[in-house]
Amino acid sequence: MKIKxxxxxxxxxxVKVLKNINFDLEEGEVHALVGENGAGKSTLVKIxxxxxxxxxxxxxxxxxxxxxxxxxxxxxxxxxxxxxEIATLPNMTIWENMFLGRELKNSxxxxxxxxxxxxxxxxxxxxxxxxxxxxxxxxxxxxKQQLITIASALLWNKKVIILDEPTxxxxxxxxxxxxxxxxxLKKEKVSFIYITHRLxxxxxxxxxxxxxxxxxxxxxxxxxxxxxxxxxxMMVGYTMHDRYPKMKxxxxxxxxxxxxxxxxxxxxxxxxxxxEGEILGFSGLMGxxxxxxxxxIFGIIKKDSGKIIINDExxxxxxxxxxxxxGIAYITENRKEEGLILDFSLSENIVLPNLKxxxxxxxxxxxxxxxxxxxxxxxxxDIRTDSPKKIVQTLSGGNQQKxxxxxxxxTNPKILILDEPTxxxxxxxxxxIYEIMNELKEQGVxxxxxxxxxxxxxxxxxxxxxxxxxxxxxxxNKDECSQEKIxxxxxxxx
Amino acid sequence: xxxxxxxxxxxxxxxxxxxxxxxxxxxxxxxxxLSNISNVIRQVSINGLIALGMTFxxxxxxxxxxxxxxxxxxGAVLAKMLINGVNPLLAVLLTLGLGLVLGVINGLLIAKGxxxxxxxxxxxxxxxxxxxxxxxxxxxITGFKSKFVDNIGRGYVLGIPIPxxxxxxxxxxxxxxxxxxxxxxxxxxxxxxEKTAHFSAINVDRVKIxxxxxxxxxxxxxxIILMSRLNSAQPNAGLGYELDAIAAxxxxxxSMSGGKGKIWETFVGILIIGVxxxxxxxxxxxxxxxxxxxxxxxxxxVLFDRKKYYK
Numbered sequence: 001m002k003i004k005x006x007x008x009x010x011x012x013x014x015v016k017v018l019k020n021i022n023f024d025l026e027e028g029e030v031h032a033l034v035g036e037n038g039a040g041k042s043t044l045v046k047i048x049x050x051x052x053x054x055x056x057x058x059x060x061x062x063x064x065x066x067x068x069x070x071x072x073x074x075x076x077x078x079x080x081x082x083x084x085e086i087a088t089l090p091n092m093t094i095w096e097n098m099f100l101g102r103e104l105k106n107s108x109x110x111x112x113x114x115x116x117x118x119x120x121x122x123x124x125x126x127x128x129x130x131x132x133x134x135x136x137x138x139x140x141x142x143x144k145q146q147l148i149t150i151a152s153a154l155l156w157n158k159k160v161i162i163l164d165e166p167t168x169x170x171x172x173x174x175x176x177x178x179x180x181x182x183x184x185l186k187k188e189k190v191s192f193i194y195i196t197h198r199l200x201x202x203x204x205x206x207x208x209x210x211x212x213x214x215x216x217x218x219x220x221x222x223x224x225x226x227x228x229x230x231x232x233x234m235m236v237g238y239t240m241h242d243r244y245p246k247m248k249x250x251x252x253x254x255x256x257x258x259x260x261x262x263x264x265x266x267x268x269x270x271x272x273x274x275x276e277g278e279i280l281g282f283s284g285l286m287g288x289x290x291x292x293x294x295x296x297i298f299g300i301i302k303k304d305s306g307k308i309i310i311n312d313e314x315x316x317x318x319x320x321x322x323x324x325x326x327g328i329a330y331i332t333e334n335r336k337e338e339g340l341i342l343d344f345s346l347s348e349n350i351v352l353p354n355l356k357x358x359x360x361x362x363x364x365x366x367x368x369x370x371x372x373x374x375x376x377x378x379x380x381x382d383i384r385t386d387s388p389k390k391i392v393q394t395l396s397g398g399n400q401q402k403x404x405x406x407x408x409x410x411t412n413p414k415i416l417i418l419d420e421p422t423x424x425x426x427x428x429x430x431x432x433i434y435e436i437m438n439e440l441k442e443q444g445v446x447x448x449x450x451x452x453x454x455x456x457x458x459x460x461x462x463x464x465x466x467x468x469x470x471x472x473x474x475x476x477n478k479d480e481c482s483q484e485k486i487x488x489x490x491x492x493x494x
Numbered sequence: 495x496x497x498x499x500x501x502x503x504x505x506x507x508x509x510x511x512x513x514x515x516x517x518x519x520x521x522x523x524x525x526x527x528l529s530n531i532s533n534v535i536r537q538v539s540i541n542g543l544i545a546l547g548m549t550f551x552x553x554x555x556x557x558x559x560x561x562x563x564x565x566x567x568x569g570a571v572l573a574k575m576l577i578n579g580v581n582p583l584l585a586v587l588l589t590l591g592l593g594l595v596l597g598v599i600n601g602l603l604i605a606k607g608x609x610x611x612x613x614x615x616x617x618x619x620x621x622x623x624x625x626x627x628x629x630x631x632x633x634x635i636t637g638f639k640s641k642f643v644d645n646i647g648r649g650y651v652l653g654i655p656i657p658x659x660x661x662x663x664x665x666x667x668x669x670x671x672x673x674x675x676x677x678x679x680x681x682x683x684x685x686x687x688e689k690t691a692h693f694s695a696i697n698v699d700r701v702k703i704x705x706x707x708x709x710x711x712x713x714x715x716x717x718i719i720l721m722s723r724l725n726s727a728q729p730n731a732g733l734g735y736e737l738d739a740i741a742a743x744x745x746x747x748x749s750m751s752g753g754k755g756k757i758w759e760t761f762v763g764i765l766i767i768g769v770x771x772x773x774x775x776x777x778x779x780x781x782x783x784x785x786x787x788x789x790x791x792x793x794x795x796v797l798f799d800r801k802k803y804y805k
Binding site: 300319320321323324330332337338339340341342343344348351352353355356359364365407411 | 673674675676678679680682683686687689690691692693694695696697753754
């Protein structure tokens with residue numbers, strides 16, 4: 001099936017978010033759609049899937065103009081979308097999830113459970129998952145759930161599948177399975193629109209790349225004709241020579257020592273040291289225990305045994321309040337659920353960890369101080385907003401992430417732990433976050449960065465600790481760091 | 495025009511109150527007389543104090559079903575103390591302390607026992623009521639004499655009924671707490687997103703315990719006012735009062751899931767209920783129909799208000 005979107009425009013509240021966009025999809029093609037957050041990618045695919053209505057322009061399917069006025073219209077056209085945030089029912093089984101709302105019935109009018117399980121099993125094997133359809137969805141890792149969601153989309157004989165950031169929760173192995181599946185389906189003439197922030201991926205899987213910026217189509221190129229740097233240039237509108245800032249070695253004395261920290265079954269016998277002015281990267285697959293170690297240091301998860309030593313003194317941290325007292329800040333990977341109060345304003349969010357900072361001499365909240373503090377950090381972190389009173393939900397992912405970082409900078413941390421600081425953040429904002437980290441590092445802040453993106457971990461860290469299934473497999477120095485070496489350790493190899 | 499529309503939309507409860515007052519005045523001009531208005535506020539002072547405490551609880555995303563029983567138990571204990579000749583001022587202070595403790599128990603069950611607020615206070619509403627009945631042996635306590643306690647419910651200062659003064663002071667303090675204290679900010683944060691609050695080094699447990707304690711305290715003040723007005727403590731006092739208090743908070747536009755709501759809006763909600771009760775009485779509508787009318791008004795108000803969040 002061929003799709004052509006011609007001269008598509010769309011405005012929200014008088015702001016043009018799509019300006020005369022032309023986009024087309026060939027049969028059996030993987031067409032990557034990239035652009036910074038807020039560039040208009042999601043809006044464009046939402047028009048194609050009937051969630052939004054276009055203001056003007058036309059959509060053609062196999063050269064015939066069609067009307068996509070509702071989600072049902074797009075389903076009838078065999079267009080499916082797999083959303084970035086997976087929507088499964090965690091308490092139901094895999095097959096119940098797969099057939100949700102479209103259950104098969106036998107001739108008596110009752111559910112044909114046997115048949116549904118059989119089909120599920122078959123589809124799971126198709127995507128390389130040999131697991132029981134009776135497993136409860138919520139007990140599976142996110143990556144597997146994501147693959148199953150994709151399998152469900154395939155179940156209904158779709159001809160066009162839109163994948164919105166499909167790999168953000170997948171392990172390398174699962175990504176390989178996904179890509180194999182995509183390649184197989186391409187041969188069956190299924191077409192894909194592939195949205196991602198991970199540029200390396202699109203060069204592996206896509207046939208063509210389209211770049212959107214500020215609601216305009218900057219260009220469509222054959223993947224084989226361009227390089228990553230070309231795409232980045234198109235995305236941000238200027239040339240970015242380096243993806244990472246120049247880093248100096250500013251390591252000072254040891255500030256944090258973790259000794260044999262154990263919390264079964266999450267991780268065990270973890271020991272490492274962190275120096276002032278150093279960035280220690282933490283690599284490993286999802287579920288390898290990285291986040292849990294950091295949350296223990298931050299007082300959210302209780303340890304079974306082991307020691308946390310700050311400035312040569314053993315400390316007991318049983319709450320984030322204690323952690324803050326020792327100068328520790330933890331910036332969560334989960335900004336929507338744990339980092340922000342989405343329907344509060346920017347300034348209300350930024351002051352949360354340090355409410356005392358906005359008290360006046362009488363120990364009364366001073367709203368001017370609150371606005372001032374927010375404005376300082378808006379300037380410092382270059383948060384793009386027209387007012388500190390703006391509700392954070394309305395800001396882009398990159399700006400939201402800067403707020404989560406900023407709110408902890410108000411406490412002047414000595415030890416800053418960043419958990420996936422650039423997830424779901426566009427290239428321009430990513431670089432800005434790296435620069436903030438670099439600046440803090442030069443000021444002597446000790447930084448731990450958890451990241452699943454290998455180029456990022458290698459580009460930013462002085463040393464890289466690699467986790468595998470709850471064990472710290474090794475700490476690599478900058479000069480011995482390579483993607484292969486990290487992956488080998490992270491997957492349990494020697 | 496657009497601006498006015500927006501303003502009305504943002505302040506639906508307040509305009510609802512105005513519209514109601516105008517309609518009632520047209521039907522019966524006596525309504526708008528100062529003596530009647532003062533009467534309305536005095537009548538709402540009891541529900542008003544409870545609703546103020548409830549606002550804090552609801553702002554954290556919780557609910558306090560136990561207020562009616564706290565109301566009865568603290569009133570009973572005060573009456574007993576007075577009959578036994580305890581110094582009235584001391585008796586009142588001890589009673590306030592008891593109300594605080596009953597609230598703290600709710601808070602501990604919720605914060606430390608990790609019970610859902612609905613379940614925890616569903617338990618204590620029955621428990622506290624039971625203790626009240628055991629304590630009073632099922633009979634009202636009457637016949638105590640104390641000028642001091644009498645004044646709380648029936649006295650005047652500069653011609654203003656003391657319950658109104660207490661309510662106004664409580665509203666002002668509550669306004670100050672929500673707007674200008676760290677605790678106030680923390681209350682909103684816990685209700686806005688409990689996880690984020692926890693991850694932002696806010697002591698979520700302590701905030702929760704405090705709001706239930708506050709609810710217990712304000713309810714106790716309300717209980718003392720009623721006891722003073724009736725000059726007796728009743729084993730069934732305060733039955734169903736939690737519903738009126740929740741209604742006032744919701745009429746004011748607060749969200750039951752927490753994080754959204756304002757003290758002055760609750761105050762408007764309290765007045766709406768007061769004006770409704772007062773006018774239905776003035777129009778001599780039977781109490782059965784009064785409940786029907788109240789239910790309809792609550793539903794209409796909430797339906798209108800939903801549009802503010804879901805447009």
